[in-house]
Amino acid sequence: xxxxxxxxxxxxxxxxxxxxxxxxxxxxxxxxxxxxxxxxxxxxxxxxxxxxxxxxxxxxxxxxxxxxxxxxxxxxxxxxxxxxxxxxxxxxxxxxxxxxxxxxxxxxxxxxxxxxxxxxxxxxxxxxxxxxxxxxxxxxxxxxxxxxxxxxxxxxxxxxxxxxxxxxxxxxxxxxxxxxxxxxxxxxxxxxxxxxxxxxxxxxxxxxxxxxxxxxxxxxxxxxxxxxxxxxxxxxxxxxxxxxxxxxxxxxxxxxxxxxxxxxxxxxxxxxxxxxxxxxxxxxxxxxxxxxxxxxxxxxxxxxxxxxxxxxxxxxxxxxxxxxxxxxxxxxxxxxxxxxxxxxxxxxxxxx
Ligand code: 13P
Ligand code: SF4
Numbered sequence: 001x002x003x004x005x006x007x008x009x010x011x012x013x014x015x016x017x018x019x020x021x022x023x024x025x026x027x028x029x030x031x032x033x034x035x036x037x038x039x040x041x042x043x044x045x046x047x048x049x050x051x052x053x054x055x056x057x058x059x060x061x062x063x064x065x066x067x068x069x070x071x072x073x074x075x076x077x078x079x080x081x082x083x084x085x086x087x088x089x090x091x092x093x094x095x096x097x098x099x100x101x102x103x104x105x106x107x108x109x110x111x112x113x114x115x116x117x118x119x120x121x122x123x124x125x126x127x128x129x130x131x132x133x134x135x136x137x138x139x140x141x142x143x144x145x146x147x148x149x150x151x152x153x154x155x156x157x158x159x160x161x162x163x164x165x166x167x168x169x170x171x172x173x174x175x176x177x178x179x180x181x182x183x184x185x186x187x188x189x190x191x192x193x194x195x196x197x198x199x200x201x202x203x204x205x206x207x208x209x210x211x212x213x214x215x216x217x218x219x220x221x222x223x224x225x226x227x228x229x230x231x232x233x234x235x236x237x238x239x240x241x242x243x244x245x246x247x248x249x250x251x252x253x254x255x256x257x258x259x260x261x262x263x264x265x266x267x268x269x270x271x272x273x274x275x276x277x278x279x280x281x282x283x284x285x286x287x288x289x290x291x292x293x294x295x296x297x298x299x300x301x302x303x304x305x306x307x308x309x310x311x312x313x314x315x316x317x318x319x320x321x322x323x324x325x326x327x328x329x330x331x332x333x334x335x336x337x338x339x340x341x342x343x344x345x346x347x348x349x350x351x352x
Pocket of ligand 2: 065090091092093094125214215216217278304305306307
């Protein structure tokens with residue numbers, strides 16, 4: 001069981017045995033039973049920076065999902081090893097853009113005569129292959145906490161942006177933060193010839209949005225917002241930018257997981273909050289603020305199932321294996337992919 005005192009003790013002992021040789025990173029969507037062993041917790045931007053800042057740890061145990069561990073491998077030195085306690089912890093959004101599909105898309109843009117003026121901006125939630133594509137074509141990575149800066153930068157480099165794979169973060173940032181209209185955005189569907197778009201549409205668009213989304217955040221609706229406002233008068237609605245545009249538009253505050261935590265830390269006692277993001281985080285925030293009313297934006301939405309794959313038994317297994325000298329579940333990006341992906345990630349880290 002998750003609270004099994006034996007497992008807790010084994011994790012503690014293995015971590016103690018490894019000492020400074022191991023550094024455990026925990027994303028805010030991780031289970032409580034795992035997060036208690038994280039040396040640092042954060043949103044995906046903070047965790048990428050933390051990984052890059054740990055030159056002394058031999059092992060980085062990444063409690064999060066596959067694309068985060070890949071990014072950590074890219075940003076750490078060659079002799080450091082990144083371990084993902086369960087290899088099945090993927091991300092369905094990241095899987096919505098494959099290397100073949102993105103290469104085909106670039107051909108479509110080339111045939112439309114616009115590839116030269118398009119700058120790719122890829123959300124962190126993408127495979128190392130997609131990050132390498134991005135780096136190769138002069139683009140940058142972004143996360144939910146720096147998407148505006150990334151888009152500002154991209155529009156200094158070119159006239160159009162190909163944003164992938166999350167259509168919602170792309171659209172929300174373009175409209176909310178850059179003042180574009182919905183008509184400035186077109187949706188590229190990788191399952192249709194030419195993305196389902198005409199050459200004219202491709203040429204006229206400022207933002208070419210990849211048709212990807214997060215299945216967890218995609219379930220919050222405008223009705224979730226209306227219902228909670230009716231149920232709890234005076235409630236503040238705080239959502240992650242992976243939510244649909246209409247949800248983000250109806251909300252009071254929008255930001256990354258780290259931002260959500262900071263907003264609640266600064267909120268006055270007695271204030272009321274409905275939070276639209278993954279459940280582990282919302283439950284932890286609610287527990288940390290007994291003086292505030294914190295509810296989940298929609299009771300039918302639940303955990304991110306892949307984030308939840310990292311549980312205490314997997315963490316114990318990974319730590320004990322490392323402590324016994326067995327390197328398990330290493331995430332290693334091949335060197336050619338790594339060099340181009342690193343270019344894109346470093347552009348992100350250099351954003352003002
Ligand atoms: P953050 O960068 O806000 O932590 O988001 C990561 C993520 O996967 C959200 O679904
Ligand atoms: Fe991927 Fe959504 Fe889970 Fe984040 S919450 S890891 S975007 S599936």
